Amino acid sequence: MIKLSNLFIRFTTRAMVPPSGSSALLSFASMIKLLNWGAVSFIIVYRCEQTYKQSDRILNIIDLVLVNKKNSNSLTNTLEHFRNLLITRPIKFHAVQFFTIEYTLLVSLASTIVTYSIIMLQNMH
Template identity: 30%
Template sequence: MIRFTNIAVRLTIGSQPTIYASGYYPAAANMVRMVICLLVVGTLVAQCERAYRQRDMALSIIDHTLVSRDPDDAVRAALSNLKDLVQSRRVDFHTAYFFRLDYSFLVSVVSVMVTYTIILIQSLPK
């Protein structure tokens, strides 16, 4: 994504020469690629967050069943075991155990892109 931003800024400012007179189309194409990358990462994070919310919903349903209903001892023991199991095993989404996918990752990626773009714009010759 940073590479696409880099190329788009250079093409827009004119510091990156092109072989033919293409106008702003290469810059626009690189910006669209960057937006598509952001959408893919955002979709991944949204799917992960939906799984986290479903886990929380399952826990609240188990709690509601244990408190509001009066299950027999076998069902109560099974639900308690299921609740302990769900609480003890955290749901994590990651990319090959390299980094965790969540909203803080998305915010840091956008922050790096904006910072790099600002530095790039300031360092280009005018």
């Protein structure tokens, strides 16, 4: 994404002009690719966060059923076991076990791109 933002800024500010002079088309293509990768990143993070919220909802429902209902012993044991599994092994999506996919990832990705773009714009002659 940083490479695409770099190309977009360079073509837009005319710091890099291709020999054929078609910088408007290349700038537009870089912008569309950047927006596409941004949309894909947002969708991935949004879906992962929805899964995390659903896991919390399941825990709340299990707690309500255990507290407010009179259940059989087997159902109570099963629900408690499932609840313990959800608490001890929460659902988390990782990128090769390197980082967790959350909204903080999206914020850090955007801040990195903006910071790099500002530094690049300041250093252009």
